[in-house]
Amino acid sequence: MKKTAWIALLTFAVAVPACKAPGDVLATYDNGKITRAEFYDWMEMKRISREAAVKSIKQQKSRLEAMALDRLAAEEARKEKLDQSADFAALRDMATDSQLMELLYEKEIRDKKKFSVPAVKAQHIMLRIRDYKIKNNRQEKLTAEELSAETNQVLSKARGIISKLKKGEKFENLASRYSEDNSRRKGGDAGFIVHGMMPGEYTEAAFALGRGEYTPQPVLVRNSVYVIKVTKKKTLTDRNVEKEMGDKMQAARIKNRFYNEAAREYLEKLAAEKDVVSHLEEPVVPGKNHVIFKIADRDYTVEDLNKRTVVYHNRQKGRPRVAMTPEQKKLMAQNFFRVELLKREAARRGLDRDQTFLKRAALRTDGLLAREYYKKKTDQPLAVTAREITEEYEQNKEQRYYRMQAKGKEKVKVIEPLGTVEGRIRKMLEGKKRAAVMKDARDDLLKRYNFKINQKKLEGK
Structure with a gap:
């Protein structure tokens, strides 16, 4: 190998670790420092995503300040x-x-x-069975007879949706049009389901389907009716769950279900x-x-x-x-x-x-x-004066201190009397003052201990 090539390789080998060496000093303060390894350990203990933090210099600075404040405040507490x-x-x-x-x-x-658990990837259309009615602007629980009629009406609507599927309409389009839960935004996509995740009636119906099949009859689950379609059948393992699901949060839920049972x-x-x-x-x-x-x-x-x-x-x-x-x-x-x-x-x-x-x-x-x-x-006592309470009320009563009251068929804004909201305002102003005291205490610690961040050693942008 040519000498220049050796030099290039050696330069690369030396330079790469230097960018992210565990011993790199990211921040200093009087009689102390924070290394990259210590920073990573602290984020892990705090359950802060390292992957997200290292992408942003601004976020790293904020986290380094928080870590330094933990140390400095602890030192003051010991004193x-x-x-x-x-x-x-x-x-x-x-x-x-x-x-x-x-x-x-x-x-x-x-x-x-x-x-290693069997799983199905499902789509569904969920229709709610409302067990109440509105009478004189108030909710009233349905009688048994009324609830039975409401249930039959929702089941009939679900059967109508199944008829549309039989005629060739796309499940995604029908879910977006009819479904009453958040899955409608994704064409009814409910993700992967394993036993125990959903109510028994739902799980039994979903696992009985083959790939590409949908339930021939509506599935009644408590106060809801479902039309379910299975798009994939898989065995999920601790090794493939993230890759198969393509969703870290849902994969974590599946893992946690298993690990909680194992625990x-x-x-x-x-x-x-x-x-x-x-x-x-x-x-x-x-x-x-x-x-x-x-x-x-x-x-x-x-x-x-x-x-x-x-x-x-x-x-x-x-x-x-x-x-x-x-x-x-x-x-x-x-x-x-x-x-x-x-x-x-x-x-x-x-x-x-x-x-x-x-x-x-x-x-x-x-x-x-x-x-x-x-x-x-x-x-320490944080005094809130009557004047401060009155000023807050007068400045913000139109935005914060009101309630909507029915007037005929309309709702009108009614300003709450000061006496009614005085306690709430006092508590809010005390919270603001407490936050200001906290900020001053933190700023004072960073200043007294000469806290500084070595920005050249930070990652990301």
Whole structure:
């Protein structure tokens, strides 16, 4: 190979990684920096689409600011010892548990479980059966006799549509003309359907059809009537689902259905282990030493459950404290049981020492601390004067503070009295002031710590 060719290859090999190296410094602040790898980790933890973010320099700048603010606000919170309260410690532990369970889910369900399910790609025309009528500008529920007549009328309309199909009219055109759901915009396209996604009557009818066939009779499903056509029959797997569906969101829904079922089975298996005892079917009694479940040598009592409940109630400051119903207590106990089972399994697999978990937990803790810092900043009293309320009302009553009232066959605009909307205006103005305080706090942090973005290292346009 010629020397110039070698040089070109070497230049390419060196230049390409340099554009997107994990160690690239994207932003700096006093005594700190954000590398590309750290930025990607933060976006993953926040469930922000990296693919979308790297296409836009503007979006990357906004995300980098948010990441820096998490770190800087967390640092300020530590200086003010906000991380040393029992309330925050309990909140942090619950968030850390969540990160641990998420990693267990990724490794044991998402990355290991395979699926293969029959599916049909369907189009449909959906007609609603209205179970009410309008009388004196009010809705009234139909009587059984009226509902039966309405149902028969809609079924008759559906049969008429099927007759048009038999005469050769296109399904897409009829769907656009008659269907009463959002699929009409796409010619009735309902996408791929697997068992359990739709009501039983719909699923049974769709899977009974061959490719290109439509239902010879209308399909009655609750308060709707469907005419269904199957355009494709496929076996969807974890490998081909995105390619076959051509729609990432719908593919994700199919995957999640399967993975959620796999997760349920996984949890049931853990709950069936010999050293696990559950009393969750029994009422949660008030006695603090009452055992609600046992895992290995540890008893989990009502007192343990109450500690979790206290954390929840403490986060509801400013709102009326409502006593939990027995059903709510039972649901919280069931969730507590699931969390402890999954935590133990994650620990048995060493995931509590996994670098991915430790990194995510640290990021999550910073995010929580940042929230505590901002919460303290905005917890100060925010006075709204009577004059401010009156000015807001007078300036915007025509656009915001009115209701439409029936007058004969027409509806007229009626301005609400100030006394009626005063509370609403006060709350809105308090929110605006709180947002302004929050913005000032963030701007101050970025300025004090000399935050700067290295735009040359950003991707996209």
